[in-house]
Structure formats: C-alpha cells, structure tokens
Amino acid sequence: MGCGMRQDIVLHDYWRSSSAYRVRIGLNLIGLPYRRVAVDLVAGAQRGADHLAANPQGLVPVLEIDGLRLTQSLAILEYLDETRLAGFLPADAAGRARVRALAHAIAMETQPVCNLRVARHAVALGGEATMEGWMRHFIALGLEGFEGLLGQGPEGQFCHGDRPGLADLCLVPQVYNAWRWHVDLSPYPRLSAICERLDRLAAVSEAHPDRVKPLA
Amino acid sequence: MGCGMRQDIVLHDYWRSSSAYRVRIGLNLIGLPYRRVAVDLVAGAQRGADHLAANPQGLVPVLEIDGLRLTQSLAILEYLDETRLAGFLPADAAGRARVRALAHAIAMETQPVCNLRVARHAVALGGEATMEGWMRHFIALGLEGFEGLLGQGPEGQFCHGDRPGLADLCLVPQVYNAWRWHVDLSPYPRLSAICERLDRLAAVSEAHPDRVKPLA
Structure with a gap:
C-alpha cells in the first residue's frame, strides 16, 4: 500500500x-x-x-x-x-502565445527594469536619477504597451477571457507597484478594470x- | 483534396x-x-x-x-x-522548469535591463552613467547567476543535455552582447564552452x- x-x-x-x-x-x-x-x-x-x-x-x-x-x-x-x-494558460496555441506575450510584456520588459537593484544602481550613478523618477518612467511605458496589447484581444473579465491566468498573475503586482510609485492609472482603463476584478478574489487579496x- | x-x-x-x-x-x-x-x-x-x-x-x-x-x-x-x-523544452516537467529558469535568468533578469532604451535613459540622466559601464555591470551580474545555475544541473553539450533548447537560444545573443561590450568571459567557463559549441551550428551562425x- x-x-x-x-x-x-x-x-x-x-x-x-x-x-x-x-x-x-x-x-x-x-x-x-x-x-x-x-x-x-x-x-x-x-x-x-x-x-x-x-x-x-x-x-x-x-x-x-x-x-x-x-x-x-x-x-x-x-x-x-x-x-x-x-489553467493559467488557455488550451489553444494562439491563446497561449497571447497570454504569454502579455505576461512577458510585464515580466520581461517592465518589472526587471524596475527591480530594486537596477533602480538603485541608476540612482547611485548620480545625475538627475531618482528612485521615483526611474520607476514612474518605466512603469508608465510598460503599462502603456500592456494596455495596447489588451486592446488587440477578446474582451473578458480578465486579461484573456473570464478566468485569471498567467497574464493576470503578472498584472496584479505591476499595478501594485504603479500605485506604490504614484503612477497615474487613468490612461489605462482596461487594465485598471481587470485589476479591480482580480483584487476582489480571495486568492489575490490574500x-x-x-x-x-x-x-x- | x-x-x-x-x-x-x-x-x-x-x-x-x-x-x-x-x-x-x-x-x-x-x-x-x-x-x-x-x-x-x-x-x-x-x-x-x-x-x-x-x-x-x-x-x-x-x-x-x-x-x-x-x-x-x-x-x-x-x-x-x-x-x-x-524540442526547445525537454519532455519532463522538472527539466522544463530548469530550462525555462535558465532562459528567464537571461531574458527577464539581464537582457531587459541592458535594452538600448533603458541604458540610454540611464545615461541621459547624467552623473557617472555611461553606456559601457551600464552594460558591463548588468551583463556580468546576469552571466554570474547563469553560470551558477548551469552548475546545478546535469552536464551536457548544451545548457540542458545534448540538444540546443530555449536556454541556449537566450544564451547566444547574451554572449554576443557581452563580447560587444567587452565583458571578460573568463569567470564563466561553463557558459563560454557551451556558446562555442552553439556557434559551430549552422542554424546559430546564420x-x-x-x-x-x-x-x-
């Protein structure tokens, strides 16, 4: 046995x-x-x-x-x-590619640049670099691209359809960081609405x- | 028909x-x-x-x-x-996780920080930031981590076994960038040897x- x-x-x-x-x-x-x-x-x-x-x-x-x-x-x-x-990825290859592209738009293009060790390095080099300036510049750039990618896909409760997936798992922490660094979210209504829905899930809020x- | x-x-x-x-x-x-x-x-x-x-x-x-x-x-x-x-990923879930982790160590932690638009932004902020200094700092940090991750896995001709895969596809351009910015590769013998083998493949050199x- x-x-x-x-x-x-x-x-x-x-x-x-x-x-x-x-x-x-x-x-x-x-x-x-x-x-x-x-x-x-x-x-x-x-x-x-x-x-x-x-x-x-x-x-x-x-x-x-x-x-x-x-x-x-x-x-x-x-x-x-x-x-x-x-179920973090949809069943079809095209859907999987889209969800991964959304996830990577944050996880590869945005978040690593706003990593603490990167921003600190920029600030340590002096000049006009500040933590807040660095973060706000790159977070806004990343969210702008993400909002555009969202607009190319099907409407849904979450980033791809009505079930939270890999892209949503990346979006939530990125929006938290945007909030933390006082990035204005009003230019990004799609991702803001999705994030509000996500925040209402216990798995997310906990x-x-x-x-x-x-x-x- | x-x-x-x-x-x-x-x-x-x-x-x-x-x-x-x-x-x-x-x-x-x-x-x-x-x-x-x-x-x-x-x-x-x-x-x-x-x-x-x-x-x-x-x-x-x-x-x-x-x-x-x-x-x-x-x-x-x-x-x-x-x-x-x-066949860019192995068949077993543990192997797939390892290859993705290696690939992401470059594609998420290293390359985005050395993106042209990021390095230029750092330089534009003034202070002691230079393109070469920025690139060399973060490329060396990334390769150091990658070399350590390689050491945790099985030996093979390439990053994971004897078939080039997702990690190798990320490694080649990163080593090209290291060469371009005059990063000393001697502290990273494992990844250097793998990259030399990869460069001998026509699919890579072309x-x-x-x-x-x-x-x-």
Whole structure:
C-alpha cells in the first residue's frame, strides 16, 4: 500500500517582491497550501550563503516542491500549470502565445527594469536619477504597451477571457507597484478594470504584500 | 483534396536586437523558411504607425505565422515549440522548469535591463552613467547567476543535455552582447564552452547579427 510522505511546499519570498507576489497568487488560485520563508532583500539576506545555495542568482522567489527547488517566477508558474493543471494558460496555441506575450510584456520588459537593484544602481550613478523618477518612467511605458496589447484581444473579465491566468498573475503586482510609485492609472482603463476584478478574489487579496509583510 | 495556400512566415526584426536574434536561431533550428522585415530601431521605426499596429509595445520581434501576429520572443519560441514540435523544452516537467529558469535568468533578469532604451535613459540622466559601464555591470551580474545555475544541473553539450533548447537560444545573443561590450568571459567557463559549441551550428551562425545586418 502506498502511503506517500506528504512533503511541504516552501516558498522563499520577500513580501514586496513582484515575482514572489505572482507565485503567492498562483499557489492560492490552485489552493495549494505552502509555508513561507522570508528572505529580507533590504537586509541583503539574498546574498547570504544559505540563500545562494538555493538560488545562485541571489533572487526570490524559490519554490521547494516535489523534491525540486525551482527558481524564476514564470518558470515556477508554468511548472504549476503543467503539474497541477492550474489553467493559467488557455488550451489553444494562439491563446497561449497571447497570454504569454502579455505576461512577458510585464515580466520581461517592465518589472526587471524596475527591480530594486537596477533602480538603485541608476540612482547611485548620480545625475538627475531618482528612485521615483526611474520607476514612474518605466512603469508608465510598460503599462502603456500592456494596455495596447489588451486592446488587440477578446474582451473578458480578465486579461484573456473570464478566468485569471498567467497574464493576470503578472498584472496584479505591476499595478501594485504603479500605485506604490504614484503612477497615474487613468490612461489605462482596461487594465485598471481587470485589476479591480482580480483584487476582489480571495486568492489575490490574500497574497497582497500588506497581508504577508512582517510585523514591525 | 486539401490544397492549402502556403503562407509566408514573416519576422519583423532588427539585426542587433537580442530577442530577434533568439527567434532567428529558433526558426533556423526548426528549418522553417521565413522572410525578414527590418525595423530600424536606431532610426525609431519601431515607433512608426505601421509597426505600432503590429506591436503596440513598439518592440521587435513580431512574427507573422499561421494567420497570427505574435510578439515577445519567448512567447514566440514557446508557440513554435508547441506547434512545430521543435524540442526547445525537454519532455519532463522538472527539466522544463530548469530550462525555462535558465532562459528567464537571461531574458527577464539581464537582457531587459541592458535594452538600448533603458541604458540610454540611464545615461541621459547624467552623473557617472555611461553606456559601457551600464552594460558591463548588468551583463556580468546576469552571466554570474547563469553560470551558477548551469552548475546545478546535469552536464551536457548544451545548457540542458545534448540538444540546443530555449536556454541556449537566450544564451547566444547574451554572449554576443557581452563580447560587444567587452565583458571578460573568463569567470564563466561553463557558459563560454557551451556558446562555442552553439556557434559551430549552422542554424546559430546564420542567425548572427553580422550575417543579417543591412549593407552600409
């Protein structure tokens, strides 16, 4: 008789990391219970030996699951989609390409440029660079492109149809960052409306940085 | 009797764009013939009405295929993998997660930060920012992480086993950029050896920027 040892799913994350936030929403949407291990990026814990052994890139998130240690938020979400039939991607190849393109428009073009270490580097170089100026410039550029891509697809409750998927998992943290850096969202009515709908889902609201941040 | 109209595959690209370079290698590896439409990023053609209609993000590449207009290089490559059985990803979910993590370590963490528009913005802000300084800092950081991730996986001719895949398609243009900006590759022997093997494949060498750049 098989009596499998139940293995904990462990997410190494930081409360404010966009990419960790994506994975929290994904795990919640599937309904997979997981334990969080906080990696304090501000204190530099991601450069500690413990964390570097888990991820030589020195980034969060890292997900321990099925005896594996997975890195890169979108690779993690694709893995969950394949192994837990999460439905983060539609069934048809054209739809999958569209959802991935939307997700990557944020995850590849926008968020990495607004990564803390990138913005800090720009500011450290001096000149007129400020954290807020850097963030606002690139977040607005990214949201503008995303809004345009949304307009090319079918209407729906969420980014692609009526079920939240990979693009939505990327959109929520990006809009949180826009809010944090006081980016005016009024030029982006489509993505704003989608994000309001997403925020009403428990799986999304329970993953919010304010819900998981450490007590002061 | 079905006699399908054969539709041209059209790649809108720029000779020096890393993400277009990825797609050229991918199409070559599969052996799909395609026609190139050059979008001159330096002259700003990506912000022209024609190109914005194809891609509201104002980026290359765009691939016309199967009656679709696909954007985002990795979404395009995943589409080709799904519809042309290209073998860019291994069959097992753990292997797929590893290859995607490697690909994303470049395509999400490194290349977007070294995008021309990002580096130019940093330089325009003044201070000590220079194009070369910006590129070298972030390319070295990205390659360091990639080298570490390579060390965690099985040995092989390429990034994951003995067949070139999604991670290799990302690595080649990144190493080209490292060479272009005079980044010392000696701290990264694993990825350097893999890249040398890749460069010996006709599908890779024929996609090289020097092979497709417009005549002066």
